[in-house]
Amino acid sequence: MYRPATADQLLALEVCAGIGELARSERFAAADxxxxxxxxxxxxxxxAGEWAPLNRIGDLEGARLENGVVRLPEGFAEAYAHYVDQGWNAIAAPAEWGGQGLPFALGCNVLENLGSANFAFNLLPMLTTGAIDALEQHGSEAQRALYLPKMISGEWSGTMNLTEPQAGSDLGALRSAATPIESGDHAGKYRISGTKIFITWGDHELAENIVHLVLARLPDSPEGSRGISLFVVPKYLVNADGSVGPRNDLRCVSVEHKLGIHASPTCVMSYGDNGECIGELVGAPNRGLMAMFTMMNNARINVGNQGVQIGERATQAALAYARDRIQSVRAGSPDRKPVAIIEHPDVRRMLVRMKALTEGARALLYYTAGQVDRGTLGDTEAAARGECLVPMLKAWGTDIGVEVASLGVQVHGGMGFIEETGAAQHYRDARIAPIYEGTNGIQAADLVTRKLGLEDGASLDALLGDISRDAGEETGLVRLAEECRSIADWMRGEATLDDRLAGSVPFTTMCAVAVAGWQLLRQRRAIEQGTSPSLAASKQVSVRYFLDHIVSETMGLAAGARGGSTLLYELSNEALCA
Amino acid sequence: MYRPATADQLLALEVCAGIGELARSERFAAADxxxxxxxxxxxxxxxAGEWAPLNRIGDLEGARLENGVVRLPEGFAEAYAHYVDQGWNAIAAPAEWGGQGLPFALGCNVLENLGSANFAFNLLPMLTTGAIDALEQHGSEAQRALYLPKMISGEWSGTMNLTEPQAGSDLGALRSAATPIESGDHAGKYRISGTKIFITWGDHELAENIVHLVLARLPDSPEGSRGISLFVVPKYLVNADGSVGPRNDLRCVSVEHKLGIHASPTCVMSYGDNGECIGELVGAPNRGLMAMFTMMNNARINVGNQGVQIGERATQAALAYARDRIQSVRAGSPDRKPVAIIEHPDVRRMLVRMKALTEGARALLYYTAGQVDRGTLGDTEAAARGECLVPMLKAWGTDIGVEVASLGVQVHGGMGFIEETGAAQHYRDARIAPIYEGTNGIQAADLVTRKLGLEDGASLDALLGDISRDAGEETGLVRLAEECRSIADWMRGEATLDDRLAGSVPFTTMCAVAVAGWQLLRQRRAIEQGTSPSLAASKQVSVRYFLDHIVSETMGLAAGARGGSTLLYELSNEALCA
Structure with missing residues (x-):
């Protein structure tokens, strides 16, 4: 039985996001x-009550395209309607358009809970959140007024249409086109045409309308990434009074067969098959990629969050199984009675590890979210720190999601491999998160290029310096933070760009573990000062495990982080593939 | 397109298994x-030609129970018949019963190739091999004469029936029963009854008969593992002339829905529903578990082999994709032309890592197999070394199988999550291997209990000592081997049993990496002396990567290996689950 991790979430919100401090600002005063x-x-x-029970049926039946309509299993429509009715979609959305205007960190908490309950279903509000951000930041006043209220309530959902078959990580290669409409009803708007792939919740019947944000090229736009514009392309055209009008010329032509997240329809979308797909430009021409980037930080945090989500769910399932499953006498015990497997040292090691990794990722999540909120309040240093943290959270958070889900399978033994048990679904679902919203390799590249040099390197350096200073008695953590600093120095100095990229993934993991370990340490100290006594005993154990085991292991990555790139290119492509 | 890794297999057979030296013995003289x-x-x-093309259809359609008959997809029956016709099943089987009597290491090579081509299908010959071993070592002369020739040819297949719902890792808890038959046609035989689960290839129509080896209890047998006997229970009773007789009273009642290996029917088997299931005792009463243990070493090697198999297949798929997929300009390149992703440093890092891990596991596989063959020739020291190596190979080999398959998904990016691409199947298939034939936790427990003390500790110590001495200039590897020795000393000394078990999994990984690194080093030296010039360049790179990166990372596990068990038990079960 899945239970929300309320106590640990509250602790992380308090200690790592510093929600109390945020509530002292005027903007976030409501977040008391x-x-x-x-x-x-x-x-x-x-x-837990409404979405978690749909997790397995969502996996089994999945989203299906039937006669041009994307169907979800029984129960999804109702559960989404309840979510909208209860106002959960609006928590962190701007108050100006009907949102509650609460901190981003609380929005993260909404998604964390939804995603732990139902990983695939959570992608629906998650994508809508991204679309809201993009429209809020780049849409005209009219566009915001037309779209945001219904998107914020959740009555309408949103999507991001970036990828095309030849344009994945390299969006500059995209070919979808937008042609200005000179006259008629839609004068000033654009005819959109093209095919987009990997469109999450690209079509479905749960919302009254779907607001697609589509990257496309204007005629005569520059080649590559400087010639891309952003368009809002609703499934149903919206009348001036905000009511839903006629169907737009766009459709889902196929739903992918995926390893996991079966309940999330991953659509191939076709725009303008009949030449009548109408869209509006969002922001300035040829600035579409810029618009995407401004919302990408938060979107990447939301994906890092998914590692926490699946980690929590998989850990709970493994704990419950290990406590129930009786097998084998405890080694060395004079008592010949078989015990629950939770008693066996290696099973216990796996469980403690799962808990420590999940809590560490959660601590990093809320620390990152808190920096974003500080940035919103005008703290530019926090904003820059947040930008450094995003690739760490996205990459490491999703990596540990996969590791924890895999450990969950292992704790279940043979039953873990049987689909009915549920552990296998977590293992399959978790695997998408290191891939989308910028692969973890792209995250690591972001860290060792853009983020490494932010404020001339001061942002990352200050973060690592804070850890070194604050970790004090935890010498392993201090060593890790110092090693990260030293590698960062090397990367900024003698290392070539290839060297940096070759070491980027291990370096990203090292930095993430350093920050997560630090935030866990801060949680432990807060508990020692009386916060969250309910967690006092268990937090001691997970923090100790994290600092002694995870941090030590991670030090072993240093050789990879500063190993350089020469070896990787010693062989020709042909020789490597031979 | 999958191609067998012939050159690297020949190198590993020569350098790590020492097949040339084995061929100098009378017994293996044919192995020139x-x-x-x-x-x-x-x-x-x-x-590659006959089994690989069936890998995807096997996954898609899987094995199905239809009206009491287990069906495999189109093509499997024919492909199995060809395998039998060409004599591949007999390579390492005893010459006395129609086998070729070649070294075990060559039998491993047969399975490696079959399993790389079709991971799930390979379980059919793999299980038959185990049943052959058990009957050869423990069956009566009459039993061997009746069953072995057809099993060795492959006309009949074999299964292992150990697990029951309440008896997984703890076989002592099993309840299936065997009652002596006093009179009539089957006097001297036994009536078998009980339900067995997780029976790999438990039923199918590819072989004329299926020889089930079943663990069950005789009346009044002692409780626990000392009261278990082994029985041979054929699907069709066998006439005295060896021809197939009437159907025995046993059946497959269900086929599991699994995460992977869909083409391998994992059966729930019911014995004696009508009280007429006939079996014969194999070996002495109440010695069934002993009989299992004698064949288990080789069975575990065969599972460790599966890590190599999936690693090879996933690596080839990733290399092929990375070479074809054009995406993004090479970072820092003045040329604005997008390149194949194999050019990007982090993709290249993943590919080199996949190669290094797979080749390292292969080196460990054939080194282990070679020790087993030396044991067969009467070298007791090699036999004991082989026993130390088995848990390392089984655990680490299958762990890297999962890691490499996961990296394979990552290299494919979004396409990796789409089932049609095939990378996802590897990720799903690979996940079983750390679980069955003794979970990797059980392997690690075996290493830190039985194997650690073999010959008073001299076996493991000599192995690690050989590495330290021989690795010479590779100081990282020497340090790792020395660290393993020091941990082994601590485990034999002041560490409690719980401490040993708590550190068993990281310790097992450390030992495995030390041995694999050493064997790779020996391969490199052999190449420098002129062996296998075709691999000269690429082996330099994978060995260097393994020694610099994998070995360094693995040193980071030392804290976990010697961390003790106290922390794991600080919380009560209730507090851990809270």
Missing amino acids: AEMVTAIVEGIGAFS | AEMVTAIVEGIGAFS
């Missing part, structure tokens, strides 16, 4: 302790 | 260089 507790408990109960 | 090459090339071509 009572409100925070009400939200965390409320969304936890809602998710 | 020409024969070895013929077998490795032959089974490679057969597997």
Whole structure:
């Protein structure tokens, strides 16, 4: 039985996001302790009660394209309607358009709970959130007024249409086109045409309308990434009064067969098959990629969050199984009675490890979210720190999601490999997160190129310096943070760009573990000062495990981080493939 | 397009298994260089040509129970018949019963090629091999004469029936029963009754008969593992002349829905529903578990082999994709032309890592197999070393199988998550190997209990000592081997049993990496002396990567290996689950 991780979430919100401090600002004044507790408990109960029971049927039946309509299994429509009715979609959305205007960190908590309950279903609000961000930041006043209220309520959902078959990580290669409409009803708008792939929740019947944000090229636009514009292309055209009008010329032509997240329709979308797909330009021409980047930070945090989500769910399932499953006498025990497998040292090691990794990723998640919120309040240093943290959270958070889900399978033994048990679904679902929203390799590249040099390197350096200074007695953690600094120095100095990229993934893991370990340490100290006594005993164990085991292991990555690129290119492509 | 890894297999057979030296013995004299090459090339071509094309359909359609009959997809029956006709099943089987009597290491090569081509299908011959071993070592002369020739040819297949719902890792808990038959046609035999689960290839129509080896209890047998006997229970009773007689009272009642290996029917088997299931005792009463243990070493090697198999297949798929997929300009390149992703440093890092891990596991596989063959020739020291190596190979080999398959998904990016691409199937298939034939936790427990103390500790110590001495200039490898020795000393000394078990999995990985690194080093030296010039350049790179990166990372596990168990038990079960 899945239960929301309310106590640990509240601790992370308090200590790592610093929600109390945020609530002292005018903007976030509503986020007082009572409100925070009400939200965390409320969304936890809602998710566990209404969305979690749909997780398995979502996996089994999945989303299906039937006669041009994308169908979800029984129960999804109702569960989404309840989510909208109860106002959960609006928590962190701007108050100006009907949102609650609460901190981003609380929005993360909503998604964490939804995603732990139902990983695939959570992608629906998650994508809508991204589309809201993009429209809020780049849409005209009219566009915002037309779209945001219904998207914020959740009555309408949103999507991001970036990828094309030849344009994945390299969006500059995209070919979808937008042609200005000179006259008629839609004068000033654009005819959109092209095919987009990997469109998450690209079509479905759960929302009244779907607001597609589509990257496309204007006629005579420059080649590559400087010639891409952003368009809003609703499934149903929207009348001036905000009501839903006629169907737009776009459709889902196929739903992918995927390893996991079966309940999330991953669509191939076709725009303008009949030459009548109408879209509006969002922001300035040829600035579409810029618009995407401004919302990408938060979107990547939301994906890193998914590692926490699946980690929590998989850990709970493994704990429950290990406590019930009786097998074998405890080694060395004079008592010949078989025990629950939770008693066996190696099973216990796996469980403690799962807990420590999940709590570490959660600590990093809320620390990152808190920096974003500080940035919103005008703290530019926090904003820059947040930008450094994003690739760490996205990459490491999703990596540990996969590791924890895999450990979950292992704890279940043979039963873990049987689909009915559920552990296998977590293992399959978790695997998408290191891939989408920029592969973890892209995240690591972001860290060792853009983020490494942010504020002339001061941002990352200050973060690592804070850890070194603050970790004090935890010498392993201090050593890790110092090693990260030293590698960062080397990367900024003698290392070539190839060297940096070759070491980028291990370096990203090292930095992420350093920050997560630090935030866990801060949680432990807070508990020692009386916060969250309910977690006191268990947090001691997970923090100790993290600092002694995870941090030590991670030090072993240093050779890879500073190993350089020469070896990788010693062989020709042909020889490597021979 | 999958191609067998013939050159690297021949190198590993020569350098790590020492097949040339084995061929100097009378027993293995037939295994001369020409024969070895013929077998490795032959089974490679057969597997790639006939079994590999069935890998995807096997996954898609899987094995199905239809009206009491287990059906495999189109093509499997024919491909199995060809395998039997060409004599591949008999390579390493005893000459006395129609086998070729060649070294076990060559039998491993047959399975490696079959399993790389079709991971799930390979379980059919793999299980038959285990049943042959058990009957050969423990069956009566009459039983061997009746069953072995047809099992060795492959006309009949074999299964192992150990697990029951309440008896997984703890076989002592099993309840299936065997009642002596006092009179009538079957006097002297036994009536078998009980339900067995997780029976790999438990039923199918590819072989004329299926020889089930079943663990069950005799009346009044002692409780626990000392009261278990082994029985041979054929699907069709066998007439005295060896022809197939009437159907025995046993059946497959269900086929599991699994994460992977869909083409391998994992059966729930019911014995004696009508009280007429006839079996014969194999070996002495109450010695069934002992009989299992004697064949288990080889069975575990065969599972460790599966890590190599999936690693090879996933690596080839990733290399092919990375070479074809054009995406993004090479970072820092003045040329604005997008390149194949194999050019990007982090993709290249993943590919080199996949190659290094797979080749390292292969080196460990054939080194282990060679020790087993030396044991067969009467070298007791090699036999004991082989026993130390088995848990390392089984655990680490299958762990890297999962890691490499996961990296394979990552190299494919979004396409890796789409089932049609095939990378996802490898990721799903690979996940079973750390679980069955003794979970990797059980392997690690075996290493830190039984194997650690073998010959008073001299076996493991000599192995690690050989590495330290021989690795010479490779100081990282020497340090790792020395660290393993020091941990082994601690485990034999002040560490409690719980401490040993708590550190068992990281310790097992450390030992495995030390041995694999050493064997790779020996391969490199052999190449420098002129062996296998075709691999000269690429082996330099994979060995260097393994020694610099994998070995360094693995040193990071030392803290976990010697961390003790106290922390794991600080919380009560209730607190851990809270």
